[in-house]
Amino acid sequence: MAEPIHPEFAPISLDELTRFEGAVAITAGPQGELNAPTRRLDRITQGIVTRFVSSEPHSKLKPGDCHIIAPPPGLSAESLVVCKVDSRPTPNDVRKAGARIAKAAGKKSLLLVPGAYVDPAEMAFGAVLRRYRFDRYKTDPTKETGELRVMTSAPEKADARYRDKRAAAEGVYLTRDLVNEPANVIGTVAFADRLRELTSIGLDVSILDETRMEELGMRALLGVGQGSESPSFLVTLEWKGGGDEAPLAVVGKGVVFDTGGISIKPAANMEEMTTDMGGAAVVAGLMKTLAMRRARANVVGVVGLVENMPDGRAQRPGDIVKSMKGDTIEVINTDAEGRLVLADALWYTQERFSPAGIIDLATLTGAIIIGLGHEAAGVFSNDDGFCKAFLDSAKTETEGAWRMPVGGGYEKLIKSGKADIKNTGGRPAGSITAAQFLLRFIGKETPWIHLDIAGVNNLKTDSDFAPKGATGWGVLTIDRLVRQRFESGADD
Ligand code: BES
Ligand code: MN
Ligand code: ZN
Numbered sequence: 001m002a003e004p005i006h007p008e009f010a011p012i013s014l015d016e017l018t019r020f021e022g023a024v025a026i027t028a029g030p031q032g033e034l035n036a037p038t039r040r041l042d043r044i045t046q047g048i049v050t051r052f053v054s055s056e057p058h059s060k061l062k063p064g065d066c067h068i069i070a071p072p073p074g075l076s077a078e079s080l081v082v083c084k085v086d087s088r089p090t091p092n093d094v095r096k097a098g099a100r101i102a103k104a105a106g107k108k109s110l111l112l113v114p115g116a117y118v119d120p121a122e123m124a125f126g127a128v129l130r131r132y133r134f135d136r137y138k139t140d141p142t143k144e145t146g147e148l149r150v151m152t153s154a155p156e157k158a159d160a161r162y163r164d165k166r167a168a169a170e171g172v173y174l175t176r177d178l179v180n181e182p183a184n185v186i187g188t189v190a191f192a193d194r195l196r197e198l199t200s201i202g203l204d205v206s207i208l209d210e211t212r213m214e215e216l217g218m219r220a221l222l223g224v225g226q227g228s229e230s231p232s233f234l235v236t237l238e239w240k241g242g243g244d245e246a247p248l249a250v251v252g253k254g255v256v257f258d259t260g261g262i263s264i265k266p267a268a269n270m271e272e273m274t275t276d277m278g279g280a281a282v283v284a285g286l287m288k289t290l291a292m293r294r295a296r297a298n299v300v301g302v303v304g305l306v307e308n309m310p311d312g313r314a315q316r317p318g319d320i321v322k323s324m325k326g327d328t329i330e331v332i333n334t335d336a337e338g339r340l341v342l343a344d345a346l347w348y349t350q351e352r353f354s355p356a357g358i359i360d361l362a363t364l365t366g367a368i369i370i371g372l373g374h375e376a377a378g379v380f381s382n383d384d385g386f387c388k389a390f391l392d393s394a395k396t397e398t399e400g401a402w403r404m405p406v407g408g409g410y411e412k413l414i415k416s417g418k419a420d421i422k423n424t425g426g427r428p429a430g431s432i433t434a435a436q437f438l439l440r441f442i443g444k445e446t447p448w449i450h451l452d453i454a455g456v457n458n459l460k461t462d463s464d465f466a467p468k469g470a471t472g473w474g475v476l477t478i479d480r481l482v483r484q485r486f487e488s489g490a491d492d
Contacts, residue, residue: 022109098126109146171289179470227314253362254280261334278457279361367430376400
């Protein structure tokens with residue numbers, strides 16, 4: 001698995017600046033303002049920094065844009081990265097600048113020299129998120145990513161501020177790894193094993209196998225996995241950092257591969273369905289983050305792990321299954337499997353934990369990509385206050401999220417002639433009818449948010465904080481939500 005390379009915060013030293021090999025990165029204000037260490041760096045480089053920041057090309061840069069001077073005169077470094085930042089940048093501007101610098105520096109060892117009003121911990125965090133790579137299957141001996149050092153007048157303070165960010169980076173890396181790994185490497189058994197390993201950081205992990213789920217009546221979930229050679233599991237991860245209050249529950253769809261089943265998908269792009277466990281991966285990453293930063297809250301993660309395969313024993317279109325709740329479901333399309341998995345996972349979570357709120361995450365519908373593209377996840381909720389708190393957190397973390405409706409006339413679209421409900425409502429409002437299906441498995445009193453992350457979980461292009469592939473969308477937003485709504489006496 002890819003381990004984050006965390007920053008070392010060091011005091012300002014001209015000697016180190018001069019001798020550092022790799023990339024040295026500095027920030028400059030909109031008018032080319034430099035701080036004391038960068039002014040000294042300017043002298044060592046015979047004025048190349050001031051020449052650049054007072055030039056036309058610098059005036060044309062937008063905040064966050066970087067310019068590379070290579071090789072820089074007077075330094076041992078291979079390159080000097082100059083990053084333009086606003087005079088009073090927001091935390092997110094700073095995080096983004098760190099990420100842009102990391103992208104510009106590639107795998108080189110990196111020395112950050114943040115300017116005035118630039119939080120070194122925040123900038124380092126952006127760089128760490130962006131330095132993620134998934135290259136373990138490249139057999140060419142590729143260069144390892146180098147160290148990350150950050151020069152600051154108050155290294156201890158920066159180190160303390162980085163503490164929770166370290167936990168967040170670890171969580172995001174875990175989520176991305178789980179999503180990026182192919183299904184022959186992380187199937188249901190290996191996924192459950194990875195989750196079991198999280199006991200070492202203080203999570204209580206329990207795993208229900210098929211026999212136990214059969215006893216509990218989880219035929220909706222089990223029906224999805226019955227065509228696969230890999231066994232289905234329901235895994236719960238508990239973090240008890242609070243008092244005796246009811247927990248927040250976070251539930252994830254963990255389809256390790258989605259062929260569509262008997263309603264098989266076309267060949268084009270089917271390989272992307274290795275990422276159909278993205279919801280479960282966010283749950284795993286979030287729980288890791290909460291445990292590592294010893295969050296003062298009770299949070300339980302639940303994931304349904306299945307593989308959706310076509311087979312002689314696979315579920316058929318037209319089958320009618322009974323959920324743990326007792327509601328019967330007509331399976332119109334075996335490719336609408338995520339909601340079947342979540343139906344039982346959600347009901348089980350409420351029966352066992354009586355949570356104060358539930359958030360589920362799932363790569364649930366292609367329709368959400370048609371609606372919102374890759375910019376925002378679809379947000380569905382039965383509780384305006386809870387939903388607003390979530391959207392505020394997402395905004396602060398700049399993870400795209402957009403609320404969609406449930407209720408009203410949408411319910412009738414999933415009525416079944418033969419059973420209580422059917423698992424698809426046809427093409428119109430495909431993401432909404434999927435959410436509507438889930439809502440049926442939420443108790444009247446339970447505040448609930450459903451996140452359809454099909455468009456944001458995995459990207460074909462680089463994004464601000466990740467190279468192409470898994471993004472880890474959701475870990476930072478839900479971590480923030482936990483901090484702000486479920487932790488007592490926590491600061492930001
Ligand atoms: N896993 C897919 C949704 C998906 C599509 C995720 C693209 C990521 C990228 C889901 O199980 C699915 O197949 N949904 C169907 C539902 C339909 C049959 C009602 C879809 O969206 O086509
Ligand atoms: Mn499907
Ligand atoms: Zn799916």
